[in-house]
Amino acid sequence: MPVWLREFRWRQTPAAVYLSLPLRGVRATSANIFCTDQYLKVSVPPFLFEAILYAPIDDTNSTAKIGNGTIFFTLYKKEVAMWDYLTLPNANKEKLQYLRENAVLKAHEKAKEETEAKKVTKQEHKKYTLEATMKLEEAERKRIEGLKEKERQKVTKELELWRKEQKDTEKQKRVQKEEELHQEVEQLKEKKKEEINKAEIPNEGTSETRLKPTKGCASFSMFSENVKEERLPAPRSAATIKVNFTPRVFPTALRESRVAEEEEWLRKQAEARRTINADLSELEDLKEEEKNPDWLKDKGNKMFATGNYLAAVNAYNLAVRLNNKLPLLYLNRAACHLKLRNLHKAVEDSSKVSRTMKQLSRSILKIKL
The missing domain is CATH 1.20.5 (Single alpha-helices involved in coiled-coils or other helix-helix interfaces)
Incomplete structure (x- = not known):
């Protein structure tokens, strides 16, 4: 049981109340103090002090100090006045x-x-x-x-x-x-x-002289004419020229074509043929019911219902390879990718659904026309 502390000393000014609680026989280093604007409670085992104050105080700015076996409080009043008592009388x-x-x-x-x-x-x-x-x-x-x-x-x-x-x-x-x-x-x-x-200069010891051109006649020199005849090239001999052409897939001439783009296109075509051949070799090993897209779609739906989303995706993939014109296959596979958090693939399959529906609607319009 706590011991109620009845002894205390207090004094006041118009702005503050100074309260001291002596703790006899106890060396207090800490105390549990609970204070509001009109209520004060101090617990220092085995002592307990409780008081209902006469008037409200500023509990935020009020202070408490412990020293020499005494707890000293400085309680600032909310209203400047002198109190008749420290606590409410006759409570x-x-x-x-x-x-x-x-x-x-x-x-x-x-x-x-x-x-x-x-x-x-x-x-x-x-x-x-x-x-x-x-x-x-x-x-x-x-x-x-x-x-x-x-x-x-x-x-x-x-x-x-x-x-x-x-x-x-x-x-x-x-x-x-x-x-x-x-x-x-x-x-x-x-x-x-x-x-x-x-x-044009004659050799020494000869009687040849250079003919000077007369007015109205062109200059003429036999020696120069002989020199010109000696300088004429010999006639060309007949021969056969062979021209070899590089075999090309595209009919355009090499100088007019884009070699890099054409080689890239040929490489992609070769890869596509290899992929198709590989797919055909894989499909030959399947059973008859496994070659039916509707059967594969139903199997994928059952696996989706049981929560086996990866197996459902594989079933839908095989069905799409067999028939890529069914929008429901892309829609179901998009749902599986959404469950597996493969958001990019889900968006891609959803886009394929819209494209496939547009193609079907165009085909139906052409048939009606």
Whole structure:
């Protein structure tokens, strides 16, 4: 049983009450204190102190200290006034019980409000932290983009400078080649003139003279005519030229075709033929009922009902290979993929259902027309 602490000392000012509880024979290091605006309870085993205060106090700013075997309270009043008593006089048990319960309820409400306030503060802190993190990430992203842009501009300038240097180098080489070609042409002209001059000059010790052209007549020289006849090339000999053509699948000429695209198309066609041949070899080993798409669809439905979704998918796959014009097969397989959380395949099969229905509707319209 707790020992009720009846001895206490108190004094007051218009703004505060100073209460001291002596703990005789007990060295108190901690105490269980419960305080509301008009209720105070202190538990220091084996002592227990309880008081219904005369007027409301500010329990938030009030303080308590333990030292030298005494608990000292500083209770700040809500209204500046002098109290006649520390506790309510003539408080019966019913009123005391009511005030105690009311104090406990107020304490619970206050704790709940504090918890909600802490939760709101925590959420605000999280929100602030998230916003700060987003701002930092945005700043970092902008910084990285700025660095990338600077690097891109630097590389672009270097590339342009390199291209300019290449153009200048090519231009210099072209001019040099033109000059060399011009020099070679001049040299050939000089050689040709020297050869013509040598051909027209008569040999020493001969009586041949150069005929000078008269007015109205063209120049004529037998020596030059003989030289020209000697320079004529011999007639070409007859021969047969054989032209070999590379065999091609496409009828277009090689210079007009796209070789890479044509080879890719041929490769895909070969793979498709191999796949079809493999599928046909696999289908030959099946039983007669297993070659029926309706039987496979019913089997897949039974497996789906029992929860064996993988087996149902395999049954629907085989049925689709046998007949890919049935929309219900794609729809059932999409349901299986949805159960297995294969969302991309479920969306793909659903799209195939819509395409198949459109094709069927077009076929029906053509038949009616």
